[in-house]
Amino acid sequence: MSAASNSPDTTWEIFVIKHGTRETSRSDVFMNYGFYSEPDDKFELAYYLWVLRQGERVIHIDTGYSEAGATKRGRTVLADPLLLLSSLGFDPAAGNPLVVTHAHYDHIGNLPAFSNSPIYISRKELEFWTSDLGTRSLFSHFGDQVEIADLVSARHQGRVHEFEGSIQIAPGVELVEVGGHTPGQLIVRIQTAVGEVVLASDAAHFHEELERDMLFQSMADLPRSYRALDFLRGSEAVIVTGHDAGEIERFAPVDQKFRGLVSTIGTGDA
Incomplete structure (x- = not known):
């Protein structure tokens, strides 16, 4: 499914919201770092969520x-x-609609607050985290079963919309399942006044x-992870990554009081 054409009724403003950080090392971030024959060094991650507005x-x-999820894993709020x-x-x-790009703790930590929202998630993603595989050690650090239970509760309420492949949830907003990092990892293609943003x-x-071409330390499917990077590199869109510490500075601050925490895309130059 192709993204909607760029027109006034299909263009969105994007808020990039930074809420957390972590200081670690490159060898802790990149999978099999020793394979690259490079010295280790400090590395900073940032944690984001996003909002689209039209x-x-x-x-x-x-x-x-959530604060509990951050405390459990030593993350800074x-x-x-x-x-x-x-x-x-x-x-x-x-x-308002809520998209869950994947069900790791740092992406679903505050679900109970969105108690009235329809939720969009990959069917593969939800099936994986509600299976026994989601509790295995190499996955459970990132997939918190307490928070997965919030997703299950929302599904029982009829608020969860599961899909496969891709879906347009509004004119100018398309969800695409790429997998790799998790079985149903999504990317979001958005039409803005400055062109397509992913x-x-x-x-x-x-x-x-x-x-x-350096993969993150935790990947559920290595071949699909590489293919997801290939897919992104083949796009002419502006790419917004999930944890790059410098991402927030690439775009215009929404307001000086939010500088370093909130930036916007789609109201000026990306």
């Missing part, structure tokens, strides 16, 4: 990590994601991952 229409992309959303005028309880989420954690 007039009164709003679509949430992921929910960030720069700002409570829900308070940031509220400060920007977005009410999680308003019932929220890669964790199909590409960092620009270095794209530029140097």
